[in-house]
Amino acid sequence: MHAAVAFFLNALALYAAIGAVTAIAFSLFGVTRVQTAPVSPGARILILPGAMALWPYVLLRWLTARRAP
Numbered sequence: 139m140h141a142a143v144a145f146f147l148n149a150l151a152l153y154a155a156i157g158a159v160t161a162i163a164f165s166l167f168g169v170t171r172v173q174t175a176p177v178s179p180g181a182r183i184l185i186l187p188g189a190m191a192l193w194p195y196v197l198l199r200w201l202t203a204r205r206a207p
Contacts, residue, residue, distance in 0.1 A: 161189035
């Protein structure tokens with residue numbers, strides 16, 4: 139396998155792994171911090187794929203959100 143292809147696949151796997159961890163943590167703990175409305179378990183499951191794909195943005199929003207009262 140070409141070195142550039144191996145590097146790209148490893149980077150993609152790392153991105154997906156970080157995304158999975160971030161998405162699970164965000165759906166369990168961070169959703170209510172970013173959005174103050176209550177979130178049902180079904181909505182949390184629907185959030186997972188998008189949070190996994192867009193984890194840098196989700197993490198930024200989560201870290202800069204104000205704590206819910």
